[in-house]
Amino acid sequence: xxxxxxxxxxxxxxxxxxxxxxxxxxxxxxxxxxxxxxxxxxxxxxxxxxxxxxxxxxxxxxxxxxxxxxxxxxxxxxxxxxxxxxxxxxxxxxxxxxxxxxxxxxxxxxxxxxxxxxxxxxxxxxxxxxxxxxxxxxxxxxxxxxxxxxxxxxxxxxxxxxxxxxxxxxxxxxxxxxxxxxxxxxxxxxxxxxxxxxxxxxxxxxxxxxxxxxxxxxxxxxxxxxxxxxxxxxxx
Amino acid sequence: xxxxxxxxxxxxxxxxxxxxxxxxxxxxxxxxxxxxxxxxxxxxxxxxxxxxxxxxxxxxxxxxxxxxxxxxxxxxxxxxxxxxxxxxxxxxxxxxxxxxxxxxxxxxxxxxxxxxxxxxxxxxxxxxxxxxxxxxxxxxxxxxxxxxxxxxxxxxxxxxxxxxxxxxxxxxxxxxxxxxxxxxxxxxxxxxxxxxxxxxxxxxxxxxxxxxxxxxxxxxxxxxxxxxxxxxxxxxxxxxxxxxxxxxxxxxxxxxxxxxxxxxxxxxxxxxxxxxxxxxxxxxxxxxxxx
Ligand SMILES: Nc1ncnc2c1ncn2[C@@H]1O[C@H](COP(=O)(O)OP(=O)(O)OP(=O)(O)O)[C@@H](O)[C@H]1O
Ligand SMILES: [Mg+2]
Numbered sequence: 470x471x472x473x474x475x476x477x478x479x480x481x482x483x484x485x486x487x488x489x490x491x492x493x494x495x496x497x498x499x500x501x502x503x504x505x506x507x508x509x510x511x512x513x514x515x516x517x518x519x520x521x522x523x524x525x526x527x528x529x530x531x532x533x534x535x536x537x538x539x540x541x542x543x544x545x546x547x548x549x550x551x552x553x554x555x556x557x558x559x560x561x562x563x564x565x566x567x568x569x570x571x572x573x574x575x576x577x578x579x580x581x582x583x584x585x586x587x588x589x590x591x592x593x594x595x596x597x598x599x600x601x602x603x604x605x606x607x608x609x610x611x612x613x614x615x616x617x618x619x620x621x622x623x624x625x626x627x628x629x630x631x632x633x634x635x636x637x638x639x640x641x642x643x644x645x646x647x648x649x650x651x652x653x654x655x656x657x658x659x660x661x662x663x664x665x666x667x668x669x670x671x672x673x674x675x676x677x678x679x680x681x682x683x684x685x686x687x688x689x690x691x692x693x694x695x696x697x698x699x700x701x702x703x704x705x
Numbered sequence: 706x707x708x709x710x711x712x713x714x715x716x717x718x719x720x721x722x723x724x725x726x727x728x729x730x731x732x733x734x735x736x737x738x739x740x741x742x743x744x745x746x747x748x749x750x751x752x753x754x755x756x757x758x759x760x761x762x763x764x765x766x767x768x769x770x771x772x773x774x775x776x777x778x779x780x781x782x783x784x785x786x787x788x789x790x791x792x793x794x795x796x797x798x799x800x801x802x803x804x805x806x807x808x809x810x811x812x813x814x815x816x817x818x819x820x821x822x823x824x825x826x827x828x829x830x831x832x833x834x835x836x837x838x839x840x841x842x843x844x845x846x847x848x849x850x851x852x853x854x855x856x857x858x859x860x861x862x863x864x865x866x867x868x869x870x871x872x873x874x875x876x877x878x879x880x881x882x883x884x885x886x887x888x889x890x891x892x893x894x895x896x897x898x899x900x901x902x903x904x905x906x907x908x909x910x911x912x913x914x915x916x917x918x919x920x921x922x923x924x925x926x927x928x929x930x931x932x933x934x935x936x937x938x939x940x941x942x943x944x945x946x947x948x949x950x951x952x953x954x955x956x957x958x959x960x961x962x963x964x965x966x967x968x969x970x971x972x973x974x975x976x977x978x979x980x981x982x983x984x985x986x987x988x989x990x991x992x993x994x995x996x
Contacts (some may be wrong), residue, residue, distance in 0.1 A: 517909075518996070540914060542996040547911030556909070559902055570903075574912035578708035622910065 470495045470626060470657050471516060476525030478511050478681075485511040487681040489525070493659060495625075498652040500668050501661040502693065503678035504700055509661035510554055512678070513630050516659070517551050518542040530626060547575055550619035550627035550656070554634070558603040558614055564590070565599040568618050575622060585621055593617040593647060609640035613647065620651060627651060629660045633667060641667055649673075665692045665702070709916070716903070716920035720896050721927060728928065731892035735932025735982065736939070738885035739974050743940035745874045745881075750965045765841050767827040770851040777849045778825040785829055785844065790836040797826040824851060882981065885932075890985040893925050897993045908996045918990035922983055929982020933975035940974070941967050 471493040478486040486508045493499055501509050514520040515527055518534050527534045532545050558567045568586045577585065590596045593613040603611055612632055619627060629648065633641035645660070645667045652658045662668065668675060669691040677685040677693040685695045721728055767785075769778055778796060785794045803821040810816060829844075831837050841853045897904065907917045 539996050543908075543911045543913045545911070546909060546996075549911070551909045553909070556905075557902065559906065571906055571910040573708065573712045574907045574916060575910055576709055576916075582708075618906075618910070 470497070470530065471659070472528045473512075473515070474526045476515065476522045476527060478508070478515070478520065479523045484681045486515075486522075489681075489683055491676065491683065491686075493657065495657055496652075496655060497657055498649065498671075498673040499659045500671070500673055500675045501659060501678060502663060502668060502675055502696065503661075504663060504696070506680075507678040508681045509678055510630050511681075513553075513628050513659065513661060516628055517546055517549050519553075547622060548624055548626070550616075550622075550624040550629075552615050552619045552627075552629040552632055554630040556615055558611060558618075560603050562602075563599065564595060564601050564603070564606070564614050567603070567614060568621055571618050572621055589617045589621045590614075592620070592651075607640075608636050609643060612636065612644050616644070616647060616651075620656070624656065626657045627659070629658070631661055631663075633662060633664050638666055642670065645671055668692045713916065713919050713923070717923040717927070719903075720900060720920050720924045723896060723899050727892055727895060731889060731928050732932045732935070734888045735885050735929050735978055736936045738881045738888075739933045739936035739978050740939050741881045742878050742977070743936055743970060743974055744943075745878050747940065747944060747965050747970070748874065765829045765831075765837060765844075766854045767829055767844055767850055768852045768854070769825045769827070769849050771824045773825060773849040775825065778827070781847060781849055782827055784847075785827065788840065788843075790831045790833070790840050792830045792832050794830075795828045797828060799823045799825050802826060885929075885978075886981055886985045889925055889928055889982050890989050892928065893921050893986040893989040894993055896924060897921055897989060904994055914994070914996065917996075918987070918994045921990040921994065922986045925982035925984075925986020925989075926979045927982070928986075929978035929980070930975045931978075932982075933978025934971075936978070937971045937974035941970060 471491070473489050473491040476486055476489045477484065489508075489512065491512075501512065503509050511520065515522055516529050516534065518537055522535055525535070529545065530548055534545065537545060558564070559570065562570060565586055568589060569582045572582045572585055586599075587596070590599055593616055595610065595613050595617060598606065598610060598614075603614075606614065616629070616632070619629070627648070632648070633644050636644065641664055648658050648660060649671065672689050672691065674686070674688045675690040675693055676683060677696050679696065679699060684699075685693045687693065767781075769781070775798070782794050782796050785791055799821055802823045806823070807816045829840070831840055844850055845853050904917060
């Protein structure tokens with residue numbers, strides 16, 4: 470489903486990623502953890518073609534992403550649910566219109582849009598907020614809508630970059646729980662986070678990045694001890 | 706298909722509405738530029754027509770040798786008429802020329818008793834003014850011809866003036882069009898900038914580059930086209946007023962050839978505007994709307 474082979478990304482002298490190998494199978498749920506600047510966002514951007522690697526090869530859903538021409542990238546993205554780190558809803562559109570907009574942009578006709586928006590809002594538990602504008606939503610609700618928008622086209626792979634940033638612990642868990650449910654229905658999910666509590670609680674595969682290198686990769690794990698050793702938790 | 710068209714149109718409409726002030730600025734700049742294009746174009750057209758018309762009045766006078774007979778004159782006339790460049794040839798018999806000359810100078814001197822000093826003369830016009838010099842050169846080779854006065858210098862000056870007018874006009878037009886191009890480009894760039902959130906959503910959900918760029922290109926087409934339409938109207942109204950006024954002042958201007966037909970202006974200015982608007986918007990979209 471996703472494979473990286475000897476992938477490096479350099480910004481000038483700075484190595485954001487260094488010789489990364491990673492394999493994610495269909496149906497997996499993967500946490501990508503690491504401190505700020507470890508390279509999580511960089512790795513995720515590579516998957517949806519927002520960034521070209523300096524070196525190495527990347528396959529996503531059978532497509533070699535590093536070889537795609539700009540013209541070919543939309544075809545790949547239509548099969549991906551993408552939630553980048555900063556991906557606000559369109560402020561002048563309601564919740565409903567935000568999702569309808571995404572679907573219309575990829576050619577859904579009106580009745581298909583109506584049907585799908587209703588389904589997907591029900592899926593994330595936001596049906597009663599359809600007529601709200603983004604500034605009338607809480608952070609968690611807005612994130613649910615962003616997830617709804619990302620899964621609207623039924624992507625087999627969902628990529629979320631720190632979807633729980635700026636959310637309180639309870640809401641963070643609700644969001645992760647939603648992603649786990651989506652995963653249970655067959656969607657492969659890759660989520661980056663540095664939220665220790667949710668990683669510990671979810672017990673899924675955890676890939677730890679540190680300064681551009683993968684330092685551990687454990688199935689059904691909690692927050693990696695390697696990271697704790699490198700960056701001991703600050704006692705409150 | 707219909708859903709897709711509706712989406713594109715909605716996006717275009719939103720783009721046009723997003724910054725009404727900017728749109729007005731852009732449309733009016735396109736309008737001003739195209740008005741000037743229209744004005745320069747019309748002036749050029751008129752001047753060109755005048756320049757084309759003027760040399761027609763220059764005819765070559767071919768003076769035959771004094772000893773040439775009337776038969777030889779008629780023979781030469783027939784020969785000249787056979788040349789493909791020659792439009793018409795008139796024979797002015799020496800008796801007639803002398804009579805006219807006497808009449809013209811009658812109040813000053815009495816020429817009645819003098820012998821006729823004039824030779825027979827042929828007056829010749831070519832189809833195109835610039836064919837005149839070459840034809841004159843050939844006629845000079847004729848044994849019966851004494852002298853050919855071809856107004857070469859005057860003609861050269863008129864043609865040079867026409868060339869100059871054309872050159873200045875064309876460079877003014879290209880300068881104005883360039884500024885219109887840059888302005889529309891910039892407005893579309895700013896619209897793209899103000900709609901980057903939408904562009905980003907489209908890019909991330911996998912909308913095609915065509916879907917992402919077309920609304921901005923349509924925006925440019927609308928700006929240029931509207932500018933051209935308003936411009937054409939202004940030019941026509943203005944030209945009407947000015948020509949009424951100048952005709953009052955100088956009625957002889959009525960004899961000038963007619964200007965550009967209004968329908969041509971009403972089609973070509975908006976068309977030109979839309980074309981230019983579409984091209985620069987496409988250029989901006991290509992640069993700033995990326996996946
Ligand atoms: N466009 C860029 N130009 C230069 N350096 C960059 C650029 N983008 C990222 N970097 C650098 O690459 C490294 C990895 O960045 P990345 O955004 O992947 O980190 P991250 O793990 O997502 O961090 P965070 O948890 O803060 O989101 C950082 O050191 C960052 O400064
Ligand atoms: Mg990041």
